Amino acid sequence: MKLVWSPETASKAYIDTVKSCELIKESGVAEMVSAMAAGWNAKLVVETWSRGGSIATSIGLAVATHHTGGRHICIVPDEESKTEYTQSMIQSGHSSDPEILIGEPQEAVEGLEGIDFLVMDCRSDDFARILRVVKLGQRGAVLICKNANSRAASDFRWRSVLDGKSRIVRSVFLPVGEGLDITHVGAAGGSSGKGKGGGRRWIKHIDHESGEEYVIRK
Template sequence: MTYLSYGDAIASSIGLNVASQHANARHICIVQNSRTESAYLQAIQELSSSPLNLPETIISEEPENAMREIQGIDFLVVDWRHKELAAAALRNATFGSRGAVVVCRNGIRALRGREFVRRVTLPVTGGIEIAHVAARNRNSGKTEKGKRRWITHVDQRSGEEHVFSI
């Protein structure tokens, strides 16, 4: 999911659209008005190297209203150049039962007030913050039946698989 205003670069949105098709997921873009929507959809079609299914769009000048309509967000990208709009989107986002991955462009330390599983900040192009935001109703790592969750990690250098129980 992305939030764009008129004239913004759409390269990241094209990438998200391609990824959503490979993952059989929904890609939703919130735009401010119908002028922005038509420019956005036209740019997606012109700049895509292959024919793509166009992303869903929601027209809303206030992203908090649009965010209330969308349930179970797994991946969210916000541009912190539009600080008020991005903050409103983050405040009103309803993440999936396992939390979500949130990417904040052009802003470091933009993700405040949320519980994180893991977070990394990259000081490139204005700053990129990537975080796995915890679900609001976490139950200390236990599943509904009281069993623990297993997390696996494969070391890319050695090929070793590490398994953790939480």
């Protein structure tokens, strides 16, 4: 089994998120993330959040899991963050949707298995440590890093932080909001380019016109 894209579900989640975020004047990150989570039929959606952060992405993920019947978990660092987050979600009308875990993101993620949609913040020092311990779903996963413009492209490499344990199907940077850095990880058991064909290797190519990043096996 692998993640299978559903344009219809993605469209429904996108439209519902637009309606839910009408009062939040932001850049479309919530709608994009919601459509992706719903379109890939994500069953375990995990995000990180801290005080002062935008709540729009959480609204979008809550909408997406309504469409997929999935589980939405938000990891916050402390009780104060949980209180602020809960109050914001109540105001948005999605108070009962996410499960909230309190603690260090790395430790919280280690206790979860089968994550197939993960949203983090590039501005946080935790994102690399999270990716090194995350237990992704057997069907593959979609990983998103928000606010990617705050980190030079040359400093952020999915392959290095994933430590070679997952097969990257495709990576792309989207100039939405403060930048979304996205990678699609293949289903467990897929070819890693090792074994009998040990001479094969992965080569990264960046389209300088579109900004898209491709990983090609040679």
